[in-house]
Amino acid sequence: MPTSSNNEVLMELSGVRKTFGTIEVLHGIDLQISKGSHAVIFGPSGSGKSTVLRCMNLLEEPQEGSIKFLGTEYGPGNGKDDVKRGKPIELRRKVGMVFQQFNLFPHLSAIDNLALPYRSIRGGSVQEAQERAAHELNKVGLLKFATNYPSQLSGGQQQRVAIARALSLDPELMLFDEPTSALDPELVGEVLAVMRQLAESGMTMVVVTHEMNFAREIGDLNVFMEAGNIVATGGSDFFENCTNQRAQEFIGSVL
Amino acid sequence: MMRREEEGVAPINFMWHLVWDFKWDLFKGLLTAVNVSIAALILSMVIGMIFALARMSRFKVFSIFATVYVNIFRGIPALVSVIWVYFGWSLLFGHNFTVYQAGVIALTLLYSSFFCEIFRSALQAIHKGQREAGMALGLTRGRIFRSIMLPQATKIAIPNIGSMYIGMIKDTSTFAIIGMVEVVRVTQNLNSTYFQPFVLYTAAAGLYVVIAFLVDFIFRNVELNFSYPPQGRIAKFLSRKKKKRVEGLMKST
Numbered sequence A: 001m002p003t004s005s006n007n008e009v010l011m012e013l014s015g016v017r018k019t020f021g022t023i024e025v026l027h028g029i030d031l032q033i034s035k036g037s038h039a040v041i042f043g044p045s046g047s048g049k050s051t052v053l054r055c056m057n058l059l060e061e062p063q064e065g066s067i068k069f070l071g072t073e074y075g076p077g078n079g080k081d082d083v084k085r086g087k088p089i090e091l092r093r094k095v096g097m098v099f100q101q102f103n104l105f106p107h108l109s110a111i112d113n114l115a116l117p118y119r120s121i122r123g124g125s126v127q128e129a130q131e132r133a134a135h136e137l138n139k140v141g142l143l144k145f146a147t148n149y150p151s152q153l154s155g156g157q158q159q160r161v162a163i164a165r166a167l168s169l170d171p172e173l174m175l176f177d178e179p180t181s182a183l184d185p186e187l188v189g190e191v192l193a194v195m196r197q198l199a200e201s202g203m204t205m206v207v208v209t210h211e212m213n214f215a216r217e218i219g220d221l222n223v224f225m226e227a228g229n230i231v232a233t234g235g236s237d238f239f240e241n242c243t244n245q246r247a248q249e250f251i252g253s254v255l
Numbered sequence B: 001m002m003r004r005e006e007e008g009v010a011p012i013n014f015m016w017h018l019v020w021d022f023k024w025d026l027f028k029g030l031l032t033a034v035n036v037s038i039a040a041l042i043l044s045m046v047i048g049m050i051f052a053l054a055r056m057s058r059f060k061v062f063s064i065f066a067t068v069y070v071n072i073f074r075g076i077p078a079l080v081s082v083i084w085v086y087f088g089w090s091l092l093f094g095h096n097f098t099v100y101q102a103g104v105i106a107l108t109l110l111y112s113s114f115f116c117e118i119f120r121s122a123l124q125a126i127h128k129g130q131r132e133a134g135m136a137l138g139l140t141r142g143r144i145f146r147s148i149m150l151p152q153a154t155k156i157a158i159p160n161i162g163s164m165y166i167g168m169i170k171d172t173s174t175f176a177i178i179g180m181v182e183v184v185r186v187t188q189n190l191n192s193t194y195f196q197p198f199v200l201y202t203a204a205a206g207l208y209v210v211i212a213f214l215v216d217f218i219f220r221n222v223e224l225n226f227s228y229p230p231q232g233r234i235a236k237f238l239s240r241k242k243k244k245r246v247e248g249l250m251k252s253t
Helices: A049-056 A088-092 A110-122 A126-139 A155-167 A185-200 A212-218 A245-254 B002-006 B017-021 B023-055 B060-073 B078-093 B099-125 B128-136 B141-178 B183-194 B197-226 B233-252
Strands: A009-020 A023-034 A038-042 A064-069 A072-077 A095-098 A173-177 A204-208 A221-226 A229-234
Touching: A009 A049, A023 A049, A023 A064, A023 A204, A023 A221, A023 A229, A038 A049, A038 A212, A049 A064, A049 A173, A049 A204, A049 A221, A072 A088, A095 A155, A095 B128, A110 A126, A110 A155, A110 B141, A126 A155, A126 B233, A155 A185, A185 A204, A185 A212, A204 A212, A221 A245, A229 A245, B017 B023, B017 B197, B023 B060, B023 B099, B023 B141, B023 B183, B023 B197, B060 B099, B078 B099, B078 B141, B099 B141, B128 B141, B141 B183, B141 B197, B183 B197, B197 B233
Parallel strands: A038 A204, A038 A221, A095 A173, A173 A204
Antiparallel strands: A009 A023, A009 A064, A064 A072, A221 A229
């Protein structure tokens, strides 16, 4: 089973199968994410990399398989064991997610995009929620845009607000689903800078991306997927010392 | 007019002063129409929203019930609906509604089915990423609906609610048949005394048109206040205090 390092395992997928209609898009995925590691999932379109990510916070409910997170089992399991299963909402409150299309709430200002979920989950006063929101916006360098609405922000700024929104809920794990794919080339850098900063701070991250240079820079667990399977995995030397021919071809064509 | 006199037919005498003389009667009729239609608007929106949720429900029983309801009442004309509610109900159950109650119920039955469709399409027009973002943050289903879906759906629905409301006001004209003293009934009464159909019905038409313009103006303002960032005066005024506080936070952080 692929592991990133010898640290404590934070999330473990075992035998995750997912079908859409009659098509099986994940054929039993096993993956371990260690605390503090930065996993990068890459591969051609339709290989199932986004689906794996969306199974990690149960936005997609797998048909079979288990997601073990902080000692609790989520997902349907294999149908034989009688382990108590956690509720998806409990998992999602500890796992942050950043989407390709940002998915900010367009009817709320930047600060309220953070403060509304924070207050809804943590309770407390509006003042407290906004103080926390302001603190997080400041960390991604967008405090001066706190009263702007998403339509008044650039793509890169929107994505940074989305990252701040996920971080404001103190997640144990951050999932990034092609966070720079919808951005103008000029704006990719500012988002990657925020993600780099986050990686350096020790946050556990799983990133689905086509930015291979960024993957090479931060990835200490590299996962190459094709046609619903994990084909090859490796540590930070993966890009230099990968032996899998298909993965080599893919890396060669992208880099 | 000269021609008619030459032919020996009595000249038409347009008694436009009637409109002025009976302005208060016409105005009271208009108030009745507005009163009934606003009560029905509020009820239809509430019921329509419930039916919209039922129609999108995972439970087949609810969605089938809502679909049947919508298709029945979308198809019934207001005139038929109000006669059925006013006369039919008392025949069947021996309970008499007042004219006002019958009007509100008849309109609500019809328009709740239209509002069901308006709200359903507005909720379905919201990008699915919005719900997913709410779920990924760990918000409850109720919170996602109240704080994310509903505000965005309302904004999408506002122009349609406006045009539906104009339709509702016009449909109150059929309530003359059960004796509600609204614009058409007032016009009919005056006409039976003065026999000035052209003048009186032109006045009635004018009143409906004035209301339509007014409703359009109001709903365009409501839409402005619901746009993001808010552009209307009311929304700006309401968010002023909030903006000040955030600006204070921006300085202190």
